[in-house]
Amino acid sequence: xxxxxxxxxxxxxxxxxxxxxxxxxxxxxxxxxxxxxxxxxxxxxxxxxxxxxxxxxxxxxxxxxxxxxxxxxxxxxxxxxxxxxxxxxxxxxxxxxxxxxxxxxxxxxxxxxxxxxxxxxxxxxxxxxxxxxxxxxxxxxxxxxxxxxxxxxxxxxxxxxxxxxxxxxxxxxxxxxxxxxxxxxxxxxxxxxxxxxxxxxxxxxxxxxxxxxxxxxxxxxxxxxxxxxxxxxxxxxxxxxxxxxxxxxxxxxxxxxxxxxxxxxxxxxxxxxxxxxxxxxxxxxxxxxxxxxxx
Numbered sequence: 001x002x003x004x005x006x007x008x009x010x011x012x013x014x015x016x017x018x019x020x021x022x023x024x025x026x027x028x029x030x031x032x033x034x035x036x037x038x039x040x041x042x043x044x045x046x047x048x049x050x051x052x053x054x055x056x057x058x059x060x061x062x063x064x065x066x067x068x069x070x071x072x073x074x075x076x077x078x079x080x081x082x083x084x085x086x087x088x089x090x091x092x093x094x095x096x097x098x099x100x101x102x103x104x105x106x107x108x109x110x111x112x113x114x115x116x117x118x119x120x121x122x123x124x125x126x127x128x129x130x131x132x133x134x135x136x137x138x139x140x141x142x143x144x145x146x147x148x149x150x151x152x153x154x155x156x157x158x159x160x161x162x163x164x165x166x167x168x169x170x171x172x173x174x175x176x177x178x179x180x181x182x183x184x185x186x187x188x189x190x191x192x193x194x195x196x197x198x199x200x201x202x203x204x205x206x207x208x209x210x211x212x213x214x215x216x217x218x219x220x221x222x223x224x225x226x227x228x229x230x231x232x233x234x235x236x237x238x239x240x241x242x243x244x245x246x247x248x249x250x251x252x253x254x255x256x257x258x259x260x261x262x263x264x265x266x267x268x269x270x271x272x273x274x275x276x277x278x279x280x281x282x283x284x285x286x287x288x289x290x291x292x293x294x295x
Contacts, residue, residue, distance in 0.1 A: 017054050021045040023287035026058075026065065027106060031098035031135075031280040033226025033255030034068050038106050041072035042081070056090030057293040064292050068221050069096060071103055073112065080113035082120035087220025095123035095166025097229020101135035101280040104128035109282070123166040136277040139166055139230075142237060145269055151194050153185070160189070161238045165274070167219070168200040169234035173242075177206040177213055182224045186217025203231035205239070210258075211250035212239050226255035229276050236261035241269055 018024060024045055027038045037058055039045070046054050055070035057063075069087050076082035083103060085093050100121070107113040108130040115130045124140035144164035151160045151170075161171045170189055174180050186202040189195070202217040214235050216228035236249035240263070248262045259278040263271045 017050045017293060018046050018290075023289050025285065026288055027285045028065060028067070028283040029102035029106060029280060030283055031101045031227065031229070032253050032257035032259060032278055034096075034098035034102075034228065035066070035283070036096075036099050036102050037065050037067045037070040038103065039070070039072050040110065040112075041084075042075050042112075044074075046072070048084075051084060052086055052090040052092065054293070055086035056088065058288065059086075059088040060295075063295040065288070068218070068225055069093070069099060071099060073103065073107065076120045079118040079120045079125055081107060085121070087218075089220050089222060091220045092122070093167060093220055095121055095126075095139070095230060097137065097139065097166065097231075097233060097276050098227055098278075098280075099229070100126055100128065100137045101229065101276070101278060104135050104137060105130050105133070105280040105282070121166070133279050133281055134277065135280045136275055137229075139233060139274045139276065142233075142271055142274060144168065145241075147238075147241060149194070151189065151192060153188055153192070158189070161242075162195075162200070163234050163237060165230040165233045165237070167230050168195070168198070169203050169231055170195060170200045171203045171205055171231075171235050171238045173205050173207070175206070177204060177215060180204050180215065182215045182217055186224065187222075190217055190219055190222075201228065201231060201234075203228065203235050205235040207239070207244055208252070210252065212236060212245060213252040215254045224254065227253035227257060227259075229259070229278075232259045233261050233274060233276055237263065237271055237274070240265060 059067045072084040127138040146162040149160045189202045216231040218225045232251040239245035251259045262275040264273045
C-alpha cells in the first residue's frame with residue numbers, strides 16, 4: 001500500500017520525539033479511577049522541551065494509551081527520585097494526589113525506593129508508604145485558604161471555599177451532588193476571573209453518613225474525572241474547617257472508591273500531617289511505538 005505524503009510527514013514528526021529510543025516501555029496505573037501512564041526516565045529518553053507534547057499525544061484516548069496524565073520518573077539529589085507530571089492536555093502540574101500514590105507503588109515495585117520513601121515534586125517533597133496495593137502519601141502543608149468566597153456566575157452567586165493542597169481547589173458544597181452540572185459549572189468556575197490567571201480545580205462536595213462524597217472538574221484534564229486525590233483532601237479539610245467532619249474523613253469519589261484523609265488540626269485554621277490513603281493498581285505494562293504519537 002502506498003504511503004501518502006501526510007502519513008509520511010506524521011511518521012517523521014512522531015519519530016522526531018525520542019529519536020532512536022523507540023520502543024519506550026510504559027506502565028499504566030490507576031488509583032480510584034484516575035488513570036496514569038508512568039515512564040521510567042532515569043535514563044533520559046525525551047528532551048524536556050518534548051515532554052509536554054509527548055504526554056498530550058500519549059494521553060489521548062482512542063488514539064494513544066489514554067490517561068488523565070503522564071509521569072516521568074527521574075533521578076533526584078534531594079529524595080529517592082523526582083517526577084515531571086503532565087496533565088492530559090500537556091500542561092505541567094505541581095501535584096497529583098492519586099498519581100502520587102501510583103508513582104509511589106511503581107517506585108517500590110521497581111526497586112527505585114523502599115516501602116517508605118520521599119520524592120520531589122513541583123509542590124515540594126512528598127512522603128509515601130506502600131503496603132501491597134494500599135498507598136499512603138503525606139502531602140505538603142496546605143496553603144491559600146479562603147472560606148466563604150462569593151462567586152457570581154450569571155444571575156446566581158455561589159459560596160466557594162478555596163485551598164491549595166498541592167494544586168488549587170475551589171470547593172463547593174451542594175445538596176444534590178448527583179444532579180450537579182459538574183462539566184458545565186465546573187468549566188465556568190475553573191476559568192472564572194476570580195481564580196485567574198492559572199485557574200483552579202473545582203470540587204463539588206456533599207455530606208453523607210459515611211463522610212463526604214465528591215465530584216471534581218480537573219484543570220488540565222478539562223473534564224470531570226472519576227477521582228481526584230487533591231480534591232478529596234481539599235474537601236475533607238474544608239469540611240473540617242466548617243465543623244462538618246472530623247479526622248479521619250472518608251471521601252467517596254465519583255468512581256465509588258473510598259479514600260481516607262487524615263490530618264492534625266492546628267490553631268489558626270492550619271493543618272499538619274495531611275495524608276491521603278487508598279488503593280493504587282497496576283493495570284498493564286507495554287511498549288510505545290512512534291505510531292502512538294501519530295493520528
